[in-house]
Amino acid sequence: MPVEEFVAGWISGALGLVLGHPFDTVKVRLQTQTTYRGIVDCMVKIYRHESLLGFFKGMSFPIASIAVVNSVLFGVYSNTLLVLTATSHQERRAQPPSYTHIFLAGCTGGFLQAYCLAPFDLIKVRLQNQTEPMAQPGSPPPQYRGPVHCAASIFREEGYRGLFRGAWALMLRDTPTMGIYFITYEGLCRQYTPEGQNPSSATVLVAGGFAGIASWVAATPLDVIKSRMQMDGLRRRVYQGVLDCMVSSVRQEGLGVFFRGVTINSARAFPVNAVTFLSYEYLLRWWG
Numbered sequence: 376m377p378v379e380e381f382v383a384g385w386i387s388g389a390l391g392l393v394l395g396h397p398f399d400t401v402k403v404r405l406q407t408q409t410t411y412r413g414i415v416d417c418m419v420k421i422y423r424h425e426s427l428l429g430f431f432k433g434m435s436f437p438i439a440s441i442a443v444v445n446s447v448l449f450g451v452y453s454n455t456l457l458v459l460t461a462t463s464h465q466e467r468r469a470q471p472p473s474y475t476h477i478f479l480a481g482c483t484g485g486f487l488q489a490y491c492l493a494p495f496d497l498i499k500v501r502l503q504n505q506t507e508p509m510a511q512p513g514s515p516p517p518q519y520r521g522p523v524h525c526a527a528s529i530f531r532e533e534g535y536r537g538l539f540r541g542a543w544a545l546m547l548r549d550t551p552t553m554g555i556y557f558i559t560y561e562g563l564c565r566q567y568t569p570e571g572q573n574p575s576s577a578t579v580l581v582a583g584g585f586a587g588i589a590s591w592v593a594a595t596p597l598d599v600i601k602s603r604m605q606m607d608g609l610r611r612r613v614y615q616g617v618l619d620c621m622v623s624s625v626r627q628e629g630l631g632v633f634f635r636g637v638t639i640n641s642a643r644a645f646p647v648n649a650v651t652f653l654s655y656e657y658l659l660r661w662w663g
């Protein structure tokens with residue numbers, strides 16, 4: 376099994392992640408808290424109360440886990456294509472796979488990475504939602520002191536299954552939208568690349584950026600539900616399950632709730648995924 380795809384997926388994911396984390400924190404707050412009036416208000420408040428560090432809350436676990444998560448995504452994607460079309464990464468420029476195969480491979484990668492991502496994403500969201508300033512002498516400490524303490528507390532208070540809170544919503548979010556992610560990327564690359572050649576850096580950046588936006592726009596409704604399910608259980612359980620969370624969110628806030636954070640998410644998605652695909656393609660060419 377070709378391992379380069381796994382390693383390339385890991386490095387490229389980490390680069391994208393650091394770049395996008397401040398936007399991600401704003402998104403998570405907008406989705407789960409009602410205290411902010413919009414993107415700018417949220418940014419100003421985070422900066423005033425928590426300083427620049429506030430934007431980087433919850434980043435260490437995603438960095439540590441991206442090795443597993445992104446290499447599973449890209450590795451499973453590429454190896455599923457190998458099974459479906461019997462072509463390796465290098466051969467695929469000359470013999471491009473069909474969009475159906477790309478979609479199926481993307482969905483498979485998305486489904487499996489969601490399972491690895493679930494506990495790490497949960498911890499990220501819980502830490503991002505802590506609004507206390509970091510390490511202020513005299514002020515009460517936040518509920519979670521860091522990622523390990525957070526994981527241990529969830530395990531103690533909510534059990535092993537607690538670590539997978541929101542995992543269903545995450546799988547439903549990622550399975551089809553990872554299909555969309557790879558289809559958009561491949562489609563745009565093919566559109567702007569002469570047959571049989573490798574796409575140029577500019578093409579890869581733009582195709583990666585739009586793949587990020589398209590998949591995130593499609594993923595936002597379930598992203599909101601996922602974030603809410605993950606915050607549920609922190610104190611009293613409010614939602615019975617994914618469907619219940621959807622119904623009560625719509626009842627209370629209208630259909631617009633499904634698009635909470637879509638603007639900031641798209642602004643984040645473009646640079647993050649442009650960098651992810653560019654480094655992925657280059658690492659593979661470099662090793663190939």
Ligand SMILES: C[N+](C)(C)CCCC[C@H](N)C(=O)O
Pocket residue numbers: 388391548549552553556587590591594644647648
């Ligand atoms: C499928 N879904 C839209 C959820 C994610 C697609 C992009 C994943 C990327 N690591 C990022 O963080 O942007």
